[in-house]
Amino acid sequence: MTKRYDAASEDVLQHIKTLRKKYYDYLESVTIGALFVADEDGVPCLEHQGYPAAAVCRIVPTRDRAAGLPDVLIIVDTATWQGFNAKRKAALIDHELYHIEPVIKDGQQKFDAQDRPKLKIRKHDYHFGWFDEIANRHGAASIEVSQAKLIIDLSGQLYFDFSKAA
Numbered sequence: 001m002t003k004r005y006d007a008a009s010e011d012v013l014q015h016i017k018t019l020r021k022k023y024y025d026y027l028e029s030v031t032i033g034a035l036f037v038a039d040e041d042g043v044p045c046l047e048h049q050g051y052p053a054a055a056v057c058r059i060v061p062t063r064d065r066a067a068g069l070p071d072v073l074i075i076v077d078t079a080t081w082q083g084f085n086a087k088r089k090a091a092l093i094d095h096e097l098y099h100i101e102p103v104i105k106d107g108q109q110k111f112d113a114q115d116r117p118k119l120k121i122r123k124h125d126y127h128f129g130w131f132d133e134i135a136n137r138h139g140a141a142s143i144e145v146s147q148a149k150l151i152i153d154l155s156g157q158l159y160f161d162f163s164k165a166a
Contacts, residue, residue, distance in 0.1 A: 001045060012076055057072060074096045
């Protein structure tokens with residue numbers, strides 16, 4: 001499987017611009033670039049930590065910023081993007097932008113040696129692994145079910161509207 005990277009399409013850049021203006025004014029001085037990645041067979045190929053990913057967000061190292069690269073790169077899986085409608089595309093880009101967190105010390109934005117904003121990746125609110133076999137085998141005693149229960153207990157039906165499924 002050969003991966004090919006290309007500049008992202010105008011609609012990716014437009015989603016970044018629109019969402020950034022609406023929700024991320026604190027990223028005004030941050031330069032954000034976007035790439036598509038595609039497999040020669042046209043199937044999804046992007047992974048994050050070994051799992052399929054629709055997109056990933058990367059803070060660009062200082063040495064690469066000095067060479068003219070943006071502060072942040074959002075890499076989008078081409079095949080996945082092409083299968084999304086406009087709402088899912090916006091949600092995906094919003095998710096990736098939300099990962100970008102300025103480094104603040106004593107109430108002030110920190111800057112690197114290139115006088116670019118120091119940034120870090122914001123972690124997900126929830127992150128867990130799941131094995132169906134273990135959940136089935138141990139039920140409520142399993143880490144899997146415990147984590148799912150925690151999300152439901154903390155969020156209720158905020159995320160999952162099961163009434164529409166009927």
